[in-house]
Amino acid sequence: MNVQVENHDKVLVAKVEGRVDSSNSQDFERQLQGAIGEDVKAVVIDLGQLAYISSAGLRVVLLVAKTLGQRNVSISLCALSDPVQSVFEISGFNRIIQIYDSQADALAAAG
């Protein structure tokens, strides 16, 4: 698992690659929380290269969404593969976190 960070003005894009499971979800949380600076106004998490996520990883996404919500920073997800999309649907997270088909759509909405 690896998190790559890009800044598009004040929108932070975090690209997650590989697998997030119970063995590396703490590292995922550290990398993601560590990447989000003070002056960010929106966060887009690009899951296009994410092959696998379990409940341990969804827990981190929810934690980050809660932290950002308290700071009035918007959060969205994009480019989910079919299996990853279905995990977000089963969890009901697709109803509480905005999901876009592509990073371009997510950036347009965040900008």
Added chain:
Amino acid sequence: MSATLQLRVPNRIEELPGVSEAVEALGQEERWAQDVTYAIVLSLEEVATNVVRHGGGEPGSSEIEIEVTSSDDEVRVEVRDDGRAFDPFHEAPEPDLDAAVEERQIGGLGVHFVKVLMDETSYSREGGRNHVTMVKRRS
């Protein structure tokens, strides 16, 4: 055609990626569909993580026995451990799927995934051991 994978791993979280890898390799050999593989790897990780986190023993103090049997029409997954008695399908809390992001509780999702993604789930306590069975049909 039928194939069985048997694994015994110490009750440590760090052992679980190796389990996922072995199950994915079986899925490739047996030509499981992508959603079948995801459902099985995910359900096994969720159940085994529960055993490690809630079984009560120190990490590495006992073993988890895993058996995955792939046949033409279904994949059967069995997990046995000697941790404290715990029926994940009836004792784990149900997540509130309709709660807003601020109110949504952290956790409780793993067992929910298993219930939704697998076609059959059962639990029994046999000879002081927990025995979880999960079945996924291939079509």
